[in-house]
Amino acid sequence: MLDVKTFHMDSFIPMPYEEALAPRLKLAQEKLQKGNGAGGEFTGWVHLPRDHDKEEYARIKAAAAKIRGNSGALVVIGIGGSYLGARGVVECLQSPNYNLKKKDGPNIYFVGNGLSSDAMGDVMDLVDGVDFSVNVISKSGTTTEPAVAFRFFRKLLEERYGREGARERIFATTDCRRGALKALADSEKWETFVVPDDIGGRYSVLTAVGLLPIAAAGVDIDGLMHGAMVMMERCAVSGYECPAWRYAAARYQLYRDGKSVEILGCFDPAFRMMAEWWKQLFGESEGKEDKGLFPASADFTADLHSMGQYIQQGKRLMFETVVRFGPSARQFSVAPDEGNGDGLNFLAGRSMDFIRDKAAEGTLLAHTEGGVPNLIVEAGERNAESLGQLIYFFEYACGLSGYLLDVNPFDQPGVEAYKQNMFALLGKPGYEDRRSELEAKLAR
Amino acid sequence: MLDVKTFHMDSFIPMPYEEALAPRLKLAQEKLQKGNGAGGEFTGWVHLPRDHDKEEYARIKAAAAKIRGNSGALVVIGIGGSYLGARGVVECLQSPNYNLKKKDGPNIYFVGNGLSSDAMGDVMDLVDGVDFSVNVISKSGTTTEPAVAFRFFRKLLEERYGREGARERIFATTDCRRGALKALADSEKWETFVVPDDIGGRYSVLTAVGLLPIAAAGVDIDGLMHGAMVMMERCAVSGYECPAWRYAAARYQLYRDGKSVEILGCFDPAFRMMAEWWKQLFGESEGKEDKGLFPASADFTADLHSMGQYIQQGKRLMFETVVRFGPSARQFSVAPDEGNGDGLNFLAGRSMDFIRDKAAEGTLLAHTEGGVPNLIVEAGERNAESLGQLIYFFEYACGLSGYLLDVNPFDQPGVEAYKQNMFALLGKPGYEDRRSELEAKLAR
Numbered sequence: 001m002l003d004v005k006t007f008h009m010d011s012f013i014p015m016p017y018e019e020a021l022a023p024r025l026k027l028a029q030e031k032l033q034k035g036n037g038a039g040g041e042f043t044g045w046v047h048l049p050r051d052h053d054k055e056e057y058a059r060i061k062a063a064a065a066k067i068r069g070n071s072g073a074l075v076v077i078g079i080g081g082s083y084l085g086a087r088g089v090v091e092c093l094q095s096p097n098y099n100l101k102k103k104d105g106p107n108i109y110f111v112g113n114g115l116s117s118d119a120m121g122d123v124m125d126l127v128d129g130v131d132f133s134v135n136v137i138s139k140s141g142t143t144t145e146p147a148v149a150f151r152f153f154r155k156l157l158e159e160r161y162g163r164e165g166a167r168e169r170i171f172a173t174t175d176c177r178r179g180a181l182k183a184l185a186d187s188e189k190w191e192t193f194v195v196p197d198d199i200g201g202r203y204s205v206l207t208a209v210g211l212l213p214i215a216a217a218g219v220d221i222d223g224l225m226h227g228a229m230v231m232m233e234r235c236a237v238s239g240y241e242c243p244a245w246r247y248a249a250a251r252y253q254l255y256r257d258g259k260s261v262e263i264l265g266c267f268d269p270a271f272r273m274m275a276e277w278w279k280q281l282f283g284e285s286e287g288k289e290d291k292g293l294f295p296a297s298a299d300f301t302a303d304l305h306s307m308g309q310y311i312q313q314g315k316r317l318m319f320e321t322v323v324r325f326g327p328s329a330r331q332f333s334v335a336p337d338e339g340n341g342d343g344l345n346f347l348a349g350r351s352m353d354f355i356r357d358k359a360a361e362g363t364l365l366a367h368t369e370g371g372v373p374n375l376i377v378e379a380g381e382r383n384a385e386s387l388g389q390l391i392y393f394f395e396y397a398c399g400l401s402g403y404l405l406d407v408n409p410f411d412q413p414g415v416e417a418y419k420q421n422m423f424a425l426l427g428k429p430g431y432e433d434r435r436s437e438l439e440a441k442l443a444r
Numbered sequence: 445m446l447d448v449k450t451f452h453m454d455s456f457i458p459m460p461y462e463e464a465l466a467p468r469l470k471l472a473q474e475k476l477q478k479g480n481g482a483g484g485e486f487t488g489w490v491h492l493p494r495d496h497d498k499e500e501y502a503r504i505k506a507a508a509a510k511i512r513g514n515s516g517a518l519v520v521i522g523i524g525g526s527y528l529g530a531r532g533v534v535e536c537l538q539s540p541n542y543n544l545k546k547k548d549g550p551n552i553y554f555v556g557n558g559l560s561s562d563a564m565g566d567v568m569d570l571v572d573g574v575d576f577s578v579n580v581i582s583k584s585g586t587t588t589e590p591a592v593a594f595r596f597f598r599k600l601l602e603e604r605y606g607r608e609g610a611r612e613r614i615f616a617t618t619d620c621r622r623g624a625l626k627a628l629a630d631s632e633k634w635e636t637f638v639v640p641d642d643i644g645g646r647y648s649v650l651t652a653v654g655l656l657p658i659a660a661a662g663v664d665i666d667g668l669m670h671g672a673m674v675m676m677e678r679c680a681v682s683g684y685e686c687p688a689w690r691y692a693a694a695r696y697q698l699y700r701d702g703k704s705v706e707i708l709g710c711f712d713p714a715f716r717m718m719a720e721w722w723k724q725l726f727g728e729s730e731g732k733e734d735k736g737l738f739p740a741s742a743d744f745t746a747d748l749h750s751m752g753q754y755i756q757q758g759k760r761l762m763f764e765t766v767v768r769f770g771p772s773a774r775q776f777s778v779a780p781d782e783g784n785g786d787g788l789n790f791l792a793g794r795s796m797d798f799i800r801d802k803a804a805e806g807t808l809l810a811h812t813e814g815g816v817p818n819l820i821v822e823a824g825e826r827n828a829e830s831l832g833q834l835i836y837f838f839e840y841a842c843g844l845s846g847y848l849l850d851v852n853p854f855d856q857p858g859v860e861a862y863k864q865n866m867f868a869l870l871g872k873p874g875y876e877d878r879r880s881e882l883e884a885k886l887a888r
Contacts, residue, residue, distance in 0.1 A: 287754025
């Protein structure tokens with residue numbers, strides 16, 4: 001069962017901060033449960049593990065089975081919240097080396113999350129001679145990056161399988177009624193799944209947005225949803241028994257006391273893309289109105305040999321949140337070596353997990369001593385059930401955190417700025433005035 | 445030719461800061477060129493592109509050719525500076541999908557950069573049934589992570605090929621005289637390459653540390669070294685014609701004026717691991733004595749849909765340095781679409797590079813307007829020559845930056861802290877007192 005611990009927090013922030021923050025957390029809690037706070041129209045994720053559409057859920061499983069049956073590759077087209085959650089879960093549970101490994105299911109390639117010609121060309125090569133399907137994920141269907149990529153991969157599919165054949169291989173996750181992709185999907189008779197109206201991109205990993213590619217990769221989505229349900233029930237109860245309260249309270253107090261960077265660390269490299277998901281979740285929810293913790297991530301122990309020096313002795317800007325998983329799926333023990341040239345014989349017979357855990361404890365002590373407060377999320381074994389708990393836990397803590405900070409945790413007004421400029425500079429009709437203005441600024 | 449530009453910097457920091465900083469940069473420059481500043485005994489990288497050991501360089505190429513001839517995989521064992529540079533260059537020039545692609549050369553697997561049992565197990569599976577070689581990279585041979593991994597992979601090699609056969613497949617990059625790995629390599633008659641005494645890990649990518657795996661991956665290391673040489677000559681001249689001066693001056697002034705986070709962004713996802721290399725370079729060089737910019741990275745446009753909101757409107761902590769490459773290796777143009785359901789027909793006939801570049805300009809304008817100063821590193825075409833220039837440029841700018849900040853840019857005293865704790869907690873002989881002390885702290 002997921003648990004949150006603080007470590008020697010009394011040496012960093014005034015106690016008892018939990019008591020002081022309880023009334024405000026109670027208000028935040030009510031806003032999330034009732035959906036009547038700022039952005040309340042986007043709190044559909046709060047009861048999603050219980051209330052999700054069961055008919056669609058069955059169709060997700062069927063589509064995943066179909067893809068696994070007829071495809072050596074699934075090309076997933078999406079950006080931001082339509083990308084990070086699925087990739088995070090697949091890498092965390094199946095391995096960052098998933099595509100390289102021998103397995104039953106298809107390779108999963110994520111495209112349309114940038115504008116690199118070479119990156120797209122790579123994936124075109126990788127599906128050459130391989131049967132593949134496409135899952136295009138976009139609420140509107142007009143977001144530039146995925147829309148550009150979808151033009152290429154749709155064409156590839158239709159050239160290879162004909163328009164009829166492609167129909168069996170295109171899965172569109174989009175708005176349930178409106179939008180360019182929905183209209184196109186209906187007219188082309190592609191199977192569609194829903195990006196719910198009441199769930200924003202960064203909270204959507206447990207909808208069809210994340211679940212279809214995750215299930216196609218062979219992950220146990222029942223376990224994921226069950227884990228989320230367990231955490232939903234724990235979070236429905238007000239008070240510090242709820243781990244999301246403990247996390248939200250500690251990080252808010254650290255922020256109030258002057259910390260400006262939160263580093264999410266993990267001693268398992270498979271977690272790397274989940275940390276990217278977390279960065280979007282918290283960065284986009286809190287980072288507005290000149291507020292919010294800057295979210296960064298670290299992959300330990302690798303980054304102890306890169307960012308470690310800064311964390312230990314650089315500017316005292318940051319605290320760390322460390323996600324700890326239980327035993328690895330595979331166990332290896334250090335063998336004794338006759339010569340002991342490397343001096344490691346004191347570890348002979350020890351498992352790598354044992355060494356990893358002592359490294360984690362050593363790091364906790366070193367960083368705390370160096371002035372970096374640590375929060376620890378004990379996440380349990382690295383499996384679908386635990387990850388479902390962890391995802392819901394972070395989402396709920398993020399909602400609470402946004403309300404503590406007095407911002408709307410469910411909007412992202414700043415994301416439009418670069419898009420508007422890009423449209424103008426690309427010569428999109430209707431943006432002519434803005435274009436000249438921007439080009440003048442660039443020329444200055 | 446690499447160039448550095450600032451954008452509307454006068455709206456952020458007092459001008460003329462370059463003039464004001466010139467005398468201090470001149471002193472920093474002299475320290476680097478003469479090797480007589482703090483940590484001067486570790487400035488061997490300054491003249492490395494000219495002075496490197498030509499005999500060893502030829503052996504690196506020969507070893508790479510041998511590996512390419514007899515191995516389907518090269519397992520590279522190293523952590524920190526013995527890992528990030530090589531991985532960064534291979535991914536940047538050959539693709540992050542290098543291992544998935546059809547090619548002449550071996551797959552390159554990086555291990556020993558963490559303590560994950562599952563990550564190591566993955567690579568053991570991946571070399572199952574594949575002829576492989578090992579390049580173990582460690583100055584001392586006793587750093588825990590690589591030493592543990594090397595025990596496993598050495599055993600695997602010796603079981604498969606016998607001790608004699610393994611001898612042909614183990615390449616040790618280590619100290620030229622001392623240390624556990626050097627002693628072992630000599631007694632086992634493995635071919636060795638040198639981690640020079642006067643070059644620290646994070647400045648070592650253009651020594652055998654980086655060059656052997658990079659060459660084994662089929663990268664043109666002559667181009668890399670030539671690019672570095674060109675930049676070395678540019679940097680030998682004092683003054684703002686040197687791009688490293690311009691970068692060091694602007695970032696230092698931004699730091700002095702209150703910025704605490706530097707985000708290194710790139711619109712090419714192949715750059716991701718180079719950004720990790722950069723984070724070690726700057727974080728470890730500057731992050732000490734309660735000083736230094738916190739180094740973060742972003743992969744655009746993907747991260748405009750995750751970190752973008754925070755960058756646009758969150759706490760005004762940061763500035764951005766954006767590395768821009770020229771044309772992609774492959775060109776794709778958006779095809780017209782009859783229905784134009786996605787509304788992208790205004791882009792028909794446009795190349796993805798064109799769209800990428802307009803996105804970059806739009807982002808530059810949006811972020812600058814949002815209060816985030818931008819520095820731009822025009823890096824040229826993404827090839828070996830340009831990357832060699834870029835690597836040397838960042839190294840030189842980092843040396844200058846450390847001296848501007850009045851720290852030793854070549855030590856890393858804080859990296860020891862977690863190691864010492866870890867040794868004690870693991871029960872390493874000689875650490876008994878410390879162990880009880882630490883265990884008491886953990887129990888509190």
